[in-house]
Amino acid sequence: MPAPVDHEARRRDVIRIAISVLAEKGPEALSFREIAERAGYSTTIVTHYFHNKHDLLLSMFQAAAQTGVDRVTAARGDNLSPQECLEALLPLTEDSRRNWRVVLAFWGSGTADEAFRKEQRKRWREFLTMVKEQLDRLDPGHPTPLELRARTILALLIGLATQSVFNPRDWTAGHMRRSLHEALAGIAATAKDQGHRQIERGGT
Amino acid sequence: MPAPVDHEARRRDVIRIAISVLAEKGPEALSFREIAERAGYSTTIVTHYFHNKHDLLLSMFQAAAQTGVDRVTAARGDNLSPQECLEALLPLTEDSRRNWRVVLAFWGSGTADEAFRKEQRKRWREFLTMVKEQLDRLDPGHPTPLELRARTILALLIGLATQSVFNPRDWTAGHMRRSLHEALAGIAATAKDQGHRQIERGGT
Numbered sequence: 001m002p003a004p005v006d007h008e009a010r011r012r013d014v015i016r017i018a019i020s021v022l023a024e025k026g027p028e029a030l031s032f033r034e035i036a037e038r039a040g041y042s043t044t045i046v047t048h049y050f051h052n053k054h055d056l057l058l059s060m061f062q063a064a065a066q067t068g069v070d071r072v073t074a075a076r077g078d079n080l081s082p083q084e085c086l087e088a089l090l091p092l093t094e095d096s097r098r099n100w101r102v103v104l105a106f107w108g109s110g111t112a113d114e115a116f117r118k119e120q121r122k123r124w125r126e127f128l129t130m131v132k133e134q135l136d137r138l139d140p141g142h143p144t145p146l147e148l149r150a151r152t153i154l155a156l157l158i159g160l161a162t163q164s165v166f167n168p169r170d171w172t173a174g175h176m177r178r179s180l181h182e183a184l185a186g187i188a189a190t191a192k193d194q195g196h197r198q199i200e201r202g203g204t
Numbered sequence: 205m206p207a208p209v210d211h212e213a214r215r216r217d218v219i220r221i222a223i224s225v226l227a228e229k230g231p232e233a234l235s236f237r238e239i240a241e242r243a244g245y246s247t248t249i250v251t252h253y254f255h256n257k258h259d260l261l262l263s264m265f266q267a268a269a270q271t272g273v274d275r276v277t278a279a280r281g282d283n284l285s286p287q288e289c290l291e292a293l294l295p296l297t298e299d300s301r302r303n304w305r306v307v308l309a310f311w312g313s314g315t316a317d318e319a320f321r322k323e324q325r326k327r328w329r330e331f332l333t334m335v336k337e338q339l340d341r342l343d344p345g346h347p348t349p350l351e352l353r354a355r356t357i358l359a360l361l362i363g364l365a366t367q368s369v370f371n372p373r374d375w376t377a378g379h380m381r382r383s384l385h386e387a388l389a390g391i392a393a394t395a396k397d398q399g400h401r402q403i404e405r406g407g408t
Contacts, residue, residue, distance in 0.1 A: 151375075160363075
């Protein structure tokens with residue numbers, strides 16, 4: 001008797017291969033046939049899991065975003081510094097660059113679609129919560145609202161990642177790390193600056 | 205005798221209409237036929253200016269990026285503050301949101317193409333130069349290298365813009381402005397902080 005098919009594992013396999021194809025050839029070259037060939041499945045098996053390319057791209061985005069969440073969680077578990085935990089979101093490895101290419105393909109195609117927008121909003125909130133946690137570790141009593149600081153750092157991380165994916169020569173790992181460090185130093189300095197001003201005004 | 209055709213004006217017209225179609229319907233719905241119909245031209249006229257969709261998308265990106273450059277130049281000419289000049293790059297108007305959608309479509313499709321990458325690098329350098337000029341106005345003698353400060357602010361602007369285009373409810377104009385302001389305040393505070401530290405160490 002043949003072993004029962006592990007549908008969840010197969011589905012993950014298809015997504016993983018689709019992410020590689022997209023990263024190598026761009027979203028236009030992404031086809032069920034190519035994915036099936038690389039996976040060694042028939043096209044019918046691939047279309048069993050994903051109704052159409054749109055459906056597949058949404059699942060690829062979910063997988064890429066989840067990898068980002070998992071990386072930060074792992075960095076946090078290893079008790080890395082706040083900067084290092086935040087760096088876990090940047091495209092510093094080939095695997096992470098692949099995932100960012102998926103995110104960008106998703107953004108590029110998803111402008112007009114409500115399912116896409118909903119997923120994007122959901123993930124954005126998850127990432128914002130993670131950034132908040134790291135900034136709170138760094139500067140627990142900072143006078144600027146945590147939400148504003150976290151939005152600024154999350155937008156910076158997204159901007160660094162998008163630039164680096166297209167322009168890795170001008171945006172190396174070192175550039176990304178230094179920019180993030182500079183922004184975190186700015187937040188720390190703002191707290192002191194506000195502290196000084198409070199002292200100057202005779203406050204506490 | 206009919207008036208001679210102004211090819212440059214027609215070409216710009218086609219690009220402008222293509223940007224509207226893309227912003228409304230997404231890049232997949234962008235077709236020469238739809239553009240020609242909206243413009244009141246024949247499809248042959250449109251394909252006279254653009255060989256294929258790739259060629260058109262590259263021209264749309266160039267036009268969108270040039271609009272950004274022109275906005276900052278205009279803000280500078282009106283003697284607006286550095287923050288206001290930088291805000292000229294953010295999607296604070298419907299016109300600017302449309303242009304950002306083009307940029308995102310370009311990023312989403314352009315991963316594997318050298319002509320795209322080259323154009324992206326060229327524009328990135330132009331924008332970096334503009335950001336440098338504004339930061340230099342703000343803080344002429346800042347101890348952190350201008351290049352590093354400008355990269356950080358440019359990446360932040362790009363991140364804010366991409367988030368706002370997809371998630372305008374969570375990233376309003378006010379959120380974008382406050383994040384930019386917070387980052388600029390951080391840069392200013394870093395200068396003071398480094399000044400304090402120099403003083404503490406007995407330096408100048």
